[in-house]
Amino acid sequence: MPREQEPPRGSMEKVLNQEEIDAMVRKARTGNAAAGSTGPVVQPWDIRQAGQIGREQLRAINQLHELFARNLTNSIGGYLRIVFDVSLVSAEHLTFREFLQRVPETTYLASCDLAPADATAVLQLDLAIAFPIIDVMLGGEGKDSGLTRDITDIEEQILEAVVCIMCRELQTAWQAISLEFKFGQRQRMLQTQRLMPPEEKNLCLSFEIKMSETRGTLNLAVPAVVSNALLRKISADFSYQRPRSPIEARRQIEKKLLNCFFPVELALPDLQAPLQKLSDLVPGDLLSFSRSASAPAVMMVGDVRLCAAAPVRVGGRRAARVLSMEAPLSTAGEL
Secondary structure, eight states: OOOOOOOOTTOOOOOOOOHHHHHHHHHHHTTOOOHHOOOOOOOOOOOGGGTOOHHHHHHHHHHHHHHHHHHHHHHHHHHHOOOOEEEEEEEEEEEHHHHTTTTSSSSSEEEEEEEETTEEEEEEEEEHHHHHHHHHHHHOOOOOOOOOSSOOHHHHHHHHHHHHHHHHHHHTGGGTTEEEEEEEEEEOOOHHSSSSSSSEEEEEEEEEEEEESOOOEEEEEEHHHHHHHHHHHHHSSSSOOOOOOOOHHHHHHHHHTTTTTOEEEETTTOOOOOOOHHTTTTOOOOOOOOTTTTSOOEETTTEEEEEEEEEEETTEEEEEEEEEOOOOOTTTOOO
16 A cells, blocks of 8 residues: 655644544534534634723713713803703714714814823814804804804804813813813814824714704714723722612612601691681680590601600600500591
């Protein structure tokens, strides 16, 4: 019989015979290749998923920026003295190129310096909101003017005060990592494209703003080098918690209620008297009821009957001695 050709010396490859090849093909067809192997299990992975926010981290980010949206609603609404509502729409990781592709051609763009990270964030505000804000600050009613032109230099300076408020509230929201947001300057679209590499990952936050007669969006792009520090921080400590079970939630509420105060009254409820006797009352009259003075009274907590009790005195204080935990009911013969 002819001898099988030997592999070259120094080669580490293993030459499989026909039976071994057939066995591998059968395992692959039946789906048992992974089950029969003792090595690590290999699973397909999409490289586009790199850097995506996990479910728990996304919940923490949402909670953090929902609070930011509420604070921004109050601060800008109070500053402009109008109805100004901000709500979080989405939080996701995008490249800087993808973020800019979602930005309208004519809009308001500004850079925010992030200290001490030595990075830059980008803030975008729709003109549908920018022009009404400017109108309010100039004494108008903030109606939608339908303008699509670019903002002038004077309008830019007027709007800067509101953008600084946004930076201040962002700094409050990101205080967990001691990040400082400072308004940089108004940016043109070509200038914005040079602020960071197109493929750099960013945490992109989108907010919807509603005013009296218009609505628009506020978008923010924060470099991943900064946002990842926030994600690590909130993943490590307080920003999100495991949802409590109904039993745990009930115990937590009961524990907090133990320190609450409720109105307590010791009374004889359901007593009635004829209107004639009430209308003829004068000082010194005695109004009698058909209930014995020694009958137990009812201790009321709010409007709830708690127990039967008798009025007593402890030193110089009034008190109630509990007779039974069953509150007495009114009888049919009582007036």
